[in-house]
Amino acid sequence: MRIHHHITIPCGFLLLVACFFIRYQIGRRRFNRRGVGGLQQFSSYRKAVVTTFLETLILFIGNLCGFAGLYLLALQELITLTFNHYEN
Known part of the structure; x- marks a missing residue:
């Protein structure tokens, strides 16, 4: 069985x-x-709320990308180790 x-x-x-x-x-x-x-400065309250919300949302998406990348790499390593064990 060949895995791509x-x-x-x-x-x-x-x-x-x-x-x-x-x-x-x-x-x-x-x-x-x-x-x-040391505090973040915004020109208006609306800009502060919208900017903070959007940055938090994008940061959450970025963190999900990081976890997904780590999961893919770990899964690939697990598959490689498992199939190399069965081939030998």
């Missing part, structure tokens, strides 16, 4: 890269909004 697993590893790494990129971009945006006192 050539796409699983690149997809896992791509999801991990997407996770790190999203986390970096949101962290950078939050850092650049900080004032002298």
Whole structure:
């Protein structure tokens, strides 16, 4: 039985890269909004609420991408170890 697993590893790494990129971009945006006192500064309350909500949502999606990437890589390693054990 031949398993086609050539796409699983690149997809896992791509999801991990997407996770790190999203986390970096949101962290950078939050850092650049900080004032002298260390708090994020917005021009209006509406912008603060909308921006915080959207960034939290995108960060959650990024974290899901990271977990999915780790899951794919772990699953691929498990499949490889299992089938190599049965072939030997």
